[in-house]
Amino acid sequence: MAGRELKQLFEAFRNGDELAFRRVAQRVIEEEEAKQHLALARDLKKIMAGGVHDSVQGTVQLPAPPTDRDNDWPLAEVRHPSRYFSDLVLGQETQDLLAGLAEEVARWADLRSAGVPRRKRVLLYGPPGCGKTSAAEALAAEVDRPIVVVRLDAVISSYLGETASNLRRLIEYATDGPFVVLFDEFDALGKVRDDPTEHGEIKRVVNAFLQMLDAYDGASLVLAATNHEQLLDPALWRRFDDVIEFPRPTVHQTRKLLRLRLRYLSKRGLDIEGAASELRGLPHAAVEAAAHVAMRRVVVEGRKQIRPSDLVQAVADVKRRPW
Numbered sequence: 513m514a515g516r517e518l519k520q521l522f523e524a525f526r527n528g529d530e531l532a533f534r535r536v537a538q539r540v541i542e543e544e545e546a547k548q549h550l551a552l553a554r555d556l557k558k559i560m561a562g563g564v565h566d567s568v569q570g571t572v573q574l575p576a577p578p579t580d581r582d583n584d585w586p587l588a589e590v591r592h593p594s595r596y597f598s599d600l601v602l603g604q605e606t607q608d609l610l611a612g613l614a615e616e617v618a619r620w621a622d623l624r625s626a627g628v629p630r631r632k633r634v635l636l637y638g639p640p641g642c643g644k645t646s647a648a649e650a651l652a653a654e655v656d657r658p659i660v661v662v663r664l665d666a667v668i669s670s671y672l673g674e675t676a677s678n679l680r681r682l683i684e685y686a687t688d689g690p691f692v693v694l695f696d697e698f699d700a701l702g703k704v705r706d707d708p709t710e711h712g713e714i715k716r717v718v719n720a721f722l723q724m725l726d727a728y729d730g731a732s733l734v735l736a737a738t739n740h741e742q743l744l745d746p747a748l749w750r751r752f753d754d755v756i757e758f759p760r761p762t763v764h765q766t767r768k769l770l771r772l773r774l775r776y777l778s779k780r781g782l783d784i785e786g787a788a789s790e791l792r793g794l795p796h797a798a799v800e801a802a803a804h805v806a807m808r809r810v811v812v813e814g815r816k817q818i819r820p821s822d823l824v825q826a827v828a829d830v831k832r833r834p835w
């Protein structure tokens with residue numbers, strides 16, 4: 513760790529600024545990863561994910577999420593987020609919407625006392641692998657709240673009658689917050705089992721959930737993500753206070769993401785431009801995978817430098833499979 517970071521950590525501690533502390537800690541973890549100190553990086557991550565700091569009680573454990581009554585499976589995963597907006601490459605509009613939302617959440621108390629409605633239910637939509645889940649996590653990090661990712665498979669795999677009750681308990685959990693609660697791959701709720709005999713009940717579940725969303729006025733920001741927006745009932749869109757689109761990256765954004773993911777390696781001689789145009793049309797997840805494939809070769813072959821051929825092969829490797 514560089515002296516500069518050590519100083520920033522001490523300053524953050526002195527100022528009681530947990531967000532600043534987490535940002536520097538995250539940078540330290542990334543640097544250790546880049547230096548291949550993987551066990552240390554993993555331990556540091558575990559420590560940072562362990563609990564939420566509470567200025568009155570010290571570090572407290574994250575509250576356990578509700579569980580399914582039948583099989584006791586947790587209905588959500590609760591953790592402290594470890595990505596920030598700076599880890600993402602997004603279009604200007606998406607970036608501005610997310611930053612505006614983060615700013616607003618930080619001022620919720622003011623909105624409430626001014627009697628101005630806040631945005632507390634937001635829909636994220638766009639093709640797979642373009643940053644919906646990551647952005648929800650980064651948003652949670654920026655507003656310094658735990659992220660709660662709802663496991664819809666656990667919510668709906670039980671008896672349909674129990675599904676509404678699971679959703680209700682999740683909404684109650686979100687109400688107590690303050691978290692960022694993500695109903696990831698939310699569309700699954702609308703297309704549960706195609707069995708016509710159960711159709712009426714499914715509709716009731718979706719309707720019940722919509723009513724819960726309508727009535728929701730809790731301490732958490734509720735996000736829902738989907739990559740099947742065409743499947744969503746028109747009535748559903750209106751239930752959200754805002755919607756944010758996550759489109760595929762432009763070639764410029766692809767270049768930027770490659771540079772970001774390869775930032776700890778010297779990029780001399782690499783044809784980032786060429787790689788980005790080869791990756792045209794593929795989602796961010798594929799671009800990130802290309803960077804990972806190239807870095808894996810460097811590490812596995814015990815080298816310190818990335819070669820132009822590493823990137824060319826990594827791109828070909830990524831394009832070999834569907835995204």
Ligand SMILES: Nc1ncnc2c1ncn2[C@@H]1O[C@H](COP(=O)(O)OP(=O)(O)OP(=O)(O)O)[C@@H](O)[C@H]1O
Nearest residue numbers: 600601639640641642643644645646739796797800
């Ligand atoms: N905009 C982005 N900037 C940087 N990395 C991204 C971006 N979008 C996706 N990634 C990377 O791609 C991977 C998948 O992203 P993520 O899970 O956020 O996509 P998603 O939109 O939620 O996809 P799905 O619809 O399949 O759930 C992550 O590892 C993430 O780091």
Ligand SMILES: [Mg+2]
Nearest residue numbers: 644645696737
């Ligand atoms: Mg996702």
